Amino acid sequence: xxxxxxxxxxxxxxxxxxxxxxxxxxxxxxxxxxxxxxxxxxxxxxxxxxxxxxxxxxxxxxxxxxxxxxxxxxxxxxxxxxxxxxxxxxxxxxxxxxxxxxxxxxxxxxxxxxxxxxxxxxxxxxxxxxxxxxxxxxxxxxxxxxxxxxxxxxxxxxxxxxxxxxxxxxxxxxxxxxxxxxxxxxxxxxxxxxxxxxxxxxxxxxxxxxxxxxxxxxxxxxxxxxxxxxxxxxxxxxxxxxxxxxxxxxxxxxxxxxxxxxxxxxxxxxxxxxxxxxxxxxxxxxxxxxxxxxxx
Amino acid sequence: xxxxxxxxxxxxxxxxxxxxxxxxxxxxxxxxxxxxxxxxxxxxxxxxxxxxxxxxxxxxxxxxxxxxxxxxxxxxxxxxxxxxxxxxxxxxxxxxxxxxxxxxxxxxxxxxxxxxxxxxxxxxxxxxxxxxxxx
Numbered sequence: 359x360x361x362x363x364x365x366x367x368x369x370x371x372x373x374x375x376x377x378x379x380x381x382x383x384x385x386x387x388x389x390x391x392x393x394x395x396x397x398x399x400x401x402x403x404x405x406x407x408x409x410x411x412x413x414x415x416x417x418x419x420x421x422x423x424x425x426x427x428x429x430x431x432x433x434x435x436x437x438x439x440x441x442x443x444x445x446x447x448x449x450x451x452x453x454x455x456x457x458x459x460x461x462x463x464x465x466x467x468x469x470x471x472x473x474x475x476x477x478x479x480x481x482x483x484x485x486x487x488x489x490x491x492x493x494x495x496x497x498x499x500x501x502x503x504x505x506x507x508x509x510x511x512x513x514x515x516x517x518x519x520x521x522x523x524x525x526x527x528x529x530x531x532x533x534x535x536x537x538x539x540x541x542x543x544x545x546x547x548x549x550x551x552x553x554x555x556x557x558x559x560x561x562x563x564x565x566x567x568x569x570x571x572x573x574x575x576x577x578x579x580x581x582x583x584x585x586x587x588x589x590x591x592x593x594x595x596x597x598x599x600x601x602x603x604x605x606x607x608x609x610x611x612x613x614x615x616x617x618x619x620x621x622x623x624x625x626x627x628x629x630x631x632x633x634x635x636x637x638x639x640x641x642x643x644x645x646x647x648x649x650x651x652x653x654x
Numbered sequence: 655x656x657x658x659x660x661x662x663x664x665x666x667x668x669x670x671x672x673x674x675x676x677x678x679x680x681x682x683x684x685x686x687x688x689x690x691x692x693x694x695x696x697x698x699x700x701x702x703x704x705x706x707x708x709x710x711x712x713x714x715x716x717x718x719x720x721x722x723x724x725x726x727x728x729x730x731x732x733x734x735x736x737x738x739x740x741x742x743x744x745x746x747x748x749x750x751x752x753x754x755x756x757x758x759x760x761x762x763x764x765x766x767x768x769x770x771x772x773x774x775x776x777x778x779x780x781x782x783x784x785x786x787x788x789x
Contacts, residue, residue: 560666560679
């Protein structure tokens with residue numbers, strides 16, 4: 359006589375539930391173990407990005423298998439369950455359109471491989487390091503150490519810049535020079551600055567593009583290359599060095615001049631004229647004039 | 655022997671903008687006549703031979719010298735000058751046939767080995783370096 363037949367129907371259910379719980383617990387442990395084992399695969403065999411995907415896939419497949427077995431243990435029939443799941447999926451699809459959209463977008467994000475874990479990406483106003491690429495969202499850590507979750511749908515729809523995709527980057531410095539400056543001289547000074555900065559790559563060569571005649575300056579775009587690791591250091595050092603070199607070479611970086619207008623109703627501004635009239639110097643008094651003009 | 659960097663050379667890039675190799679850059683006098691090479695006690699000379707077996711004219715602008723793969727020797731002559739493993743490039747019609755060879759261990763038989771190569775010769779690197787070697 360079997361063990362179950364000795365028990366009352368209520369006790370039988372309890373035993374089945376206990377078995378199902380045990381199965382799920384064992385399933386959880388086995389899924390975790392297999393998932394962790396898969397993470398030990400060496401990086402030269404499989405990329406870190408694919409390794410994480412594999413670990414997640416193993417975990418969920420094993421867990422679902424144990425879940426199906428546990429449900430079977432509880433007396434559910436798989437065929438009926440799948441049929442119910444079909445109806446449920448349609449209902450869920452309507453109810454959770456956003457999640458479904460993110461899920462499908464997630465599959466495209468994963469297969470496209472525009473970026474991988476550890477890359478620095480820029481999505482809209484957010485720039486940060488990719489921490490994980492999941493089915494529903496991509497998690498970033500910004501430079502100011504903020505955890506940002508970006509839905510996969512947003513990633514698919516918007517422009518994503520992968521900053522660490524290529525090994526070298528170009529920094530475009532736009533600098534204005536005064537109209538009286540010899541452009542060739544300014545060009546030579548800029549090239550000398552690039553040559554003397556060790557972080558600036560000799561190849562690809564620095565590029566100088568005259569951008570046009572602005573209101574108060576001739577604008578020059580000075581495009582220089584560095585490795586992506588040195589980009590920030592180059593960006594900081596180069597601006598400082600260009601300013602210093604221009605100062606040394608007597609090249610003026612013009613800036614817009616402001617005219618101060620106090621309006622007709624304002625009181626006149628006191629202005630002291632130096633060397634204008636001897637009388638003013640002797641009296642050593644400020645000469646008052648009507649406001650509403652400027653002197654440059 | 656200790657290695658002390660005495661000058662910070664400028665960075666440069668060999669290859670296209672999406673893949674290549676980071677190198678240090680420096681100007682060279684690249685003497686064609688070995689006797690014209692100045693034997694300075696703090697410099698090492700790398701003999702480079704370029705054989706152009708193709709029909710096209712070769713404009714030599716810059717050379718990628720795989721320094722980590724070179725050995726350093728001291729010549730027994732009175733000047734005790736330093737010399738490294740030599741490099742031979744044979745340029746053929748196609749990139750596939752073009753070869754870069756580093757000198758064998760026996761080429762400076764009388765010289766004293768000061769430092770072995772920092773990195774082993776990688777055939778893969780040498781093939782990859784062919785299109786990077788000459789620009």
